[in-house]
Amino acid sequence: MRPTVLIGQLKTGVEVLFSTKWRNLWTVLGIIIGVSSVIVVIAIGEGIKQQINQQIDIIGRNNLVVQPAIVNNTTASPMAIFNTFDHVSLSGSLTVSDMQVIQKTSGVDQTIPLSIVREKAIGNNGVYKNGVVVGSMPGLEKLLNLSMAYGNFLSSHSQIQNSVILGQTAATKMFNEDVPLGSTVYINNQPFIVEGILNPITNIPLSQPVNFNDALLINYNQAQILANNSATIYEIFVGVSQPKQLIQIKNLLQHNLNVVNGDQKIASVSLVTQTSANSKQILDLLTKLIAGVAAISLLVGGVGIMNVMLVSVAERTHEIGIRKAIGATDRQILVQFIMEASILSFAGGILGILLAYIITEGIVLATSIKPVVTWQVVLAASLISILIGIIFGSIPAFKAARKIPIDALRAIT
């Protein structure tokens, strides 16, 4: 078929699209919803994946992570993706002896524990219910790339032993002041002085079940005192002096820990990249699953387009008759109607992409997830929407093309 014929049919298609625009808008609603949800789901998945990668970069590829063996599964649970952590969702925990074993293992340069103190934190506004008291050590800020909004991070040289660093949200919620540096926080009735406030953390720290925006960071030793030496250690970051021996040190560490724990693998040592591999796998699977469900709505949208095209063919039988009488071939009629259907579904696809854009912007504003819409996904969505038009438009188009000219001409419009 010559291009000029196609251009003419394209023009007609657009005209038809606008001549019954309301009906068409309702028809392509399925496509709009389908396309936008597929894009949004993939964008969220992609965004979280990128955040995990960023985190790996931050924690460093030359570090090891020691976690309670069961924790690996808990942190990788589907709920983790939506950042709805229980603050203390661990079923197992590490002990002080584990910590000591790690420190003594050769090749280990730095040991930074993260422990949780199960005590209430009281600020000027009473008990901060979302607060979680975390005991850690200086050096964590470099490891997790935590930056300070005000004041300083925990320091081993600090004169004040009972100092506390507040997360951004905690600082705002617990005090009425803009910058509550020097204020007092009571944890288990012991006063702690606010020495620093963290900048907001947008990354979801997937490998830790703590939202640092809500955290009150105190020294590890203080945490152990508060909890009578029974503070739950849920994670220990291990810095390695010789990155080339990372695997050997990891195996040695695992062996030593197993020996301490009576030959049971209660603590598990893993590479930083490994810990996130699990969550990425599950995330991938979940993204595919949800995208698949959303794709069903595309099918439903396609059926809608088929219906409206069947109606259109019935309504325009007389027109088909006229076109055939003046010399349109079956193929020209076929292409015309397929083109109309694809224009319709493509328009739906474009609207879906716009809607997806709005939704992802909304997600960025409302949550800490940063969805990433890639051009490949947008291109694929456009092509798939055109394809849906071609597939579902072909049945009505065949019906139109096969009409006998004289019967079509007799049809009452």
Next chain:
Amino acid sequence: MLYVSMPLINLEDVSKVFGFGDATSLALDSINLIVQKGEFVAFMGPSGSGKSTLMNMIGLLDKPSHGSYLLDGKSVARLRPNQSAKIRRDTIGFIFQSSNLLSRLNVLDNVALPLAYRGFSISKRTKLASDMLNRVGISHREYFFPSQLSGGQLQCAAIARALVNNPKLIIADEPTGNLDSIGSRLIMELLTEIHKMGNTVLFVTHNPELTRYANRVVYMHDGAIIHDETTPYGRVAKIARRSMYTIPDKTDEDDYAGVSILMHAFPDMSLSDKSSKEPDHKKNMKKTKSQRKRRSKK
């Protein structure tokens, strides 16, 4: 009549049957018709006599149930849909009673549509369509939509559309059916002009006056051609004249039998000519003879 070696239209024993079983109706009954190039033929006859079916058949919108059809020497009775579409596009121009323009397109686009299906470029088809609209005298309505035009203008646009492909054969099925006498004259003069340029024109009409424009009048009844007459231009055909000037003397009996007034006007000769060829129409013929006898008794 002067017969040239290859007629434009050659129908042999063409029949068209609609329906099946008990509901079968014979729309065309063994039609034999030869139309030479350059003829201007009027088809007359009461409603349901098969004129339109014949036009659709000749125009390849419909296929004959039996018989052979040679268009310009080529057999076209059993073509595939696409082949007949191409012949319609390239050699036949249609003018319908209702103009049948596409309401969504403006007049210019409507006229250019057959060219679009032929694959002409936009600029070329716009130019050709514009020229054609100029020729039919509605170039000032190029960008109007069909709903904004009068009946006569619509029909002019339809004629422009039929002519834009420069077809050999123009088929007009009651082109003046929706028009007043002035509009009819305008359209018929346009068709005459087209005919003078060498095109073959077939048209269906109920108006005997319009046979003045034709040089041949074919009269149909019950799916058969019962009268075929060559007339000089400007004269109303004999058969048409009779139907015009005969005082209707239909009886209740005729009404009951569904006999048209025009039936009384048939000349004897044409009937006897046909009856020898087509035994199927003896029944019709007998009816008219009996009517004639009855009239003479009166």
